[in-house]
Amino acid sequence: MKKRSKMKTCLMVLLFSVASLMSFAQTTGNFKGKILDQSTKQPVVGATVQIDQTQLGATTDTTGVFTINNIPTGTYGVTISYLGFQTKNISEVIITSGKTYYSELEILEAVANLNEATVRAFKGENNLLTPVSTFSYSREEIFRNPGAQGDIMRALGSLAGVVSSGAQFSAIAARGQGTQDNVYMVDDIPMFNLSHLEAEGFNSGFNDPNGGRFSIFAPRIIDNVQFQNGGFDAVYGRKSSSYLGLGIKEGNKATWSFAGQFDLLGATLIADGPVSKKTSLFASGRYQNFGLLQRMLDQQNPVSIGFGDYLIKTTTELNAKNKLSVIAMYNPERPRRGIDDIDTDYNINDDNSGGTILFNHEGSKALVGLNLRTLIDSKSYIKNVLYFRSSTVDNNFGHFTPSLDEEGMVLDPRSGRYEDDLRRIKNDQMEIGYRSIYTKRFDKLTITAGLDAAVVNLDYERSLKRIDTVYSFRNTDLRPSPGQYYQILNPSQYNSSFDNSAFNGSGYVAVSWKIANGFTLNPSIRYDYTGFTEQHTVSPRISGSILLGDKQSINFASGIYFQDAAFSDLAGQSAANKLKNERTFQNILGYKYQFSGDLKLVVEGWHKQFDDVVVQPNRVQSYLHNNGTGYAYGADLSLTKRLSQSWYGTASYSYMESQRDDHSGLGAYDYTFNIPHNFSILGSYKPNNKWIFSGKFRYSTGRPADIYTLHSNVLNNPDMLRYSQEITEVNGRRLPDYVSLDMRVDYNVPLKKGMFSAFVDLADINNQFNVNSEVFIPNTGGVYRVGLGVFPTFGVRVEL
Template identity: 70%
Template sequence: MKLKNSLKNLAIITVLLLMTQVSGFAQGTGSFKGKIIEQSTKQPVIGASVMLDNTQFLAATDTLGVFTIENVPAGSYSVTFSSMGFQTKNITEIIISSNKTYYSEIELLEDATTLEGVTISTFKGENNPLTPVSSFSYSREEIFRNPGAQGDIMRALSTLPGVVSSGSQFSAIAARGQGTRDNVYMVDEIPIFNLSHLEAEGFASGFNDPNGGRFSIFAPRIIDNVAFQNGGFGANYGRRSSSYLGLGVKEGNRASWSFSAQADLLGGTVIADGPISKKTSLFVAGRYQNFAMLISMLDEQRAAVSFGDYLIKSTTELNDKNKLSVIAMFNPEATSRKIDDIEAGLDMNEDNSGRTMLWDHQSSQAVVGLNLRTLLNNTSYLTNVLYYRASTVDNNFGRFNPSLDSNGIIINPRADGYENRLRHITNDQQEVGYRSIYTKNFDKLKIIAGVDAMMVSLDYERLLSRTDTIYTFRARDISANPTQYYQILDPSQFNAAFDDNAFNGSGYVTLSWKVANGFTLNSGVRYDYTGFTEQHTLSPRLSGSIALNSRHSINFASGIYYQDPGYSDIAGQTAGNTLKNERTIQSIVGYKMQISNDLKFVAEGWHKQFDDVTVQPNRAQSYLTNDGSGYAYGADISLTKRLSDNYYGQVSYSYMESKRDDHDGLGEYDYIFNVPHTFSLMGSYKPNDKWIFSGKFRYSTGRPTDSYIIHPDVFNDPDMVRYSQEVTRVNGERLPDFISMDVRADYNMHREWGTFSAFVDLVNISNRFNVNSEQFVPETGRIMNIGLGVFPTFGVRFEL
């Protein structure tokens, strides 16, 4: 991939940065207000200390847990929250604006651990006895600063140990030997199955897309906190078996209004945030992205790509006991490549050429949810969540038949006609769900018990308009006629229609017992009923932490995890072919050393056993079975410096093996996410209140890809020359290693009217072409690589 007009782009960036040097009004002052509550009981913490680091500004909470700091000069601050009997918490980059009040609700974890006179600074989800293994978190500012992530939470997670991503081209994550669709996603305690844009179902085989989407559905600065657990999560969560990702959407400011707008290379984002009454706050965000400029700058093939993300969240303190949050999200997207986008001169063998495919993809996702938290007494509370989720997908895939020269260059894209709708897929889902979680705290025991119930409606159709030819195959796919070096796909083998409803129900309980000082044991069990599979499952789980001393601990987790089949996989089966839930048995043991209050070292080893794995006997057909099995194992080490003292960073290394066996006589093979070695190094430094510089280096072993041989002229017809690809060994080779260096620079200027920012975020500055996958080109017999080189973005942001 080539970066076009680089001097012009550099000039644009330079102008943007020079704009930040314009003079403004003198800085004014603002206020910082908030409420501190206990994480375990949600009760107010009285007498807690709040200090703006490296200043004389401090305050203490009153009998309601509320604090206020007045007359703070506009700028960014790091804040420390502390109280006797609680872990000290640090929040970085609190932005104080002139004549405005920054408001935040803070949760503190109990039982502070002292390190030779220094108190550990905890971050969301960290040092929590309920999540002793594989726990990581990001603050809002850490997400935004993450170089190469461009404010995207899913891209920011790619640097965590044990996480495999598809580099800078895709944003979905895969954890510890499993796939991108195997993760639990919770947004304000609402289960959501898809957090990414631009994952066109049916683009390849339509089964377990190894890449996932390309951008998350959350614009920068929407997510306020992130809790990620790379396996070993408790019985509270299920129906997915790999990892847990909990996202908290920012609550509206209860004290004053603020407005911000960001314009970048892909589009723009607008956010409004403030109170609408004494008890209710509002947070509203809208984003629209269009890739036309970027596609032109990167000299990519023409296509129309756009999406939007619209969110509104209100938070109301109904009274001293009840807090109600209401959230609504709408996420439409559209992408197309039509015959008018194809120009003569296109090289069919060039990377990212798109071959002879045409497509028109339209989809949307909508979520509405209510979350009511009720304080029952001083030691217990109840959370009730009611939600509605709907998604629609309408995909058309076509083909054009161009005339080519001897080198594979298109002479005329319309020479032999084209089809806009060879394959058509619609997938409409609706879900109404209810969750009720009860939490009770005793002296040395904590009980969490809950029930989930959901009614799912699925309307799915997949149509092939005519008999099609498949040019990539395995020998077993054409065993009926082994001299025919291609596969005929009949509509009867592809078409599917499904319109049905199903009920899913779950119940779970977790007991967290403080056995002794420094020894916590968590035991739990989860029951699930899955309507579409008519299957009852029981999942016992156990985890714990043993503190060797004030700095060192041993942590462990083990359990059984069941995973529901994907809805599109259920809908694609013939009558009578009912899929089963996949089962994973996980075991994790780790060592953690808290070197200082914000510096942590973690080493973990893990193992997974997979049973009843869904497999696809014939890649071109929709028929699936649960004949597969497999295993994965590995080890992760990481050293994390949390954001404090104006800098933060992380270095991590992961070793992993992931194997599968479809029990089809071909034996064991590397799973698509078998990436033995992954290394990442990331750092960010803020030399003053204006500049922030960040960098990230990533390396990983190349992904597995099939071994194959090429058959020429399979039709023996000079007027219809076609090649075919016979797969001789599934994932028998590897793509080139992934190597990328990302850099980011931010400039911030605080003035009396607000804050002006400019940023440059460059992914893969060396422009190394990192290959994510290969595609065979039957017209030329060559291999086209799908991947990405440099990926730039830059923009400006105003906050008023």
């Protein structure tokens, strides 16, 4: 009785405390920030900052700083205006009790003939330097994206011309190219990749095209996103498909806040505030584990999956002209599936069964970077970036040979041979780099010039401990005799070891020239030296915009893009076999109509020609060459209602064709990411400051898959029955279409000093199993399908 009484007393105290925090909550907060000219980074003096639908506002002082005090708690739109500049709208400024919301904001110079009272500029948009294929997300828009769980890579999958690998994968592929072809920049620092759980070595020990499953950034870490789906200028290179620039949130310079999110997958903790008068800090830590979710979904033989993301960033105003940011990131991961994880009484042909594969993966990514921005004079500035980044991968793959019944049900997983170290992939990469980028604005001309220099070290090892048999092959692959319906994977042809360093250097110049009223041309040129391929390349590019009135414009881009050969491909070659960089020639023509300040229509057609594409003549050999060619073309349509007041939404449709030819005798074929039809519609509604409702529907044509002939008892041994698949047409058929309906609900309650939030985020609530790929099973002659059905998560977030 005493224990029950104490428990009741504790519960009453807890409920009373929560109620007190809510009922006696302060009712006002503050908004402070700094307004800069985006093209020169100079402070804007005299700009007006207005809290929408209120009488509250302020004007920036001689340092570009403004302060608005005693704002009632809630979520507001903010309008920033200044003569000669585009009016800028900030969609979601969240005023919290007893806190100061701080943000450094940039505004763009007004565009001639464009009604600046009509257009509200978002990050990177309506910028004549990036006239084509440019999209942006705010921090709140990323978080609201249903089914994405705050993951930026999953949020990008709803953009026009962008497809994810599908289902459980989140990596993006843009306009007929692959997941490895995108430029990734984080605070102006180039990154190897941005994903966890990339299955390097899964496909018979060679690269898997699907990319990773989750981004390395926890929710609310990314402050702004700029994505350009091709046509980017010469400032960026070494990849040829798209440009993704991510800005990590800077620490609040006015007040401290601490936040914790706890959900079905794990926990995230964030600290954000001033360290001194000149320095602010933003730090976060996240750990994710999928054990609870897998038990909730009643998955058989769940894979052990865990990863972490740890980040710290400091920002210091050294003086009026110099701003220094320091960032450090560490992202470890360790998924595994051992023989002890395998249960009896499951069918190895079932979806996501994993077949007979065992694996143990250890990997991590790390980054340390310094970014110094210096104002030289009122019209120019320079950015100097020094960074170190690394990526480590240690993958071990094996398999087991269980006893099965006639339907493929496992009777005993340990009945035959099992080993977890048949193949090993070690891929350690390190890079020390420096970037210097200078920008100067004249009356009708803006010039950007820069250089990049980096030393890359690659320590790569691929090993096979014994001869293995491969039961999936193309009919053009070499075999000792036509009647041998399998291939032998020999260590002498598979194993490779590479440990070397190389220098990469780049120089570039980009010009934005206002030739006439309403006509802007952006020529640029880039030079690259790639040390591992010992290749010099020159990439001329051009883009432009022609205004047709105060609401519409014609935009275009054309250029050559060279892409460095993948490190893992380079490491597997003999010294005599030098791979070349792949070459892409792309053209884009688009039309944009700005219906209102927050509603626009963009239609674009595009074409790409691929040359010197790296191909693998024989799937069981490391030897590669550049004999591949191809092309891709398509059209994208997007209608975007930006986040302002209570509504936000997008609707997009893409048509795409992408063909490759390896010149191997099988002819041209559909590329892995040839998705002819892709449709997405997203909407979010906020009826009041407590509730947010969001939904997203996605449809796309199914991924290409091989046509094959099935052969049985290929070893001519009934006691060791094996099947094989002879691929007769590469990607000659299609997997089922992708269909997904995602829903998200957020509920927010103000506290005395902070906010309490609860959310439910349901991906694929229609529970259609969306297939990403098929994996052949020699033991049964069937396939198991890699994919995902419903993916739920829910949790709470507390900010103090």
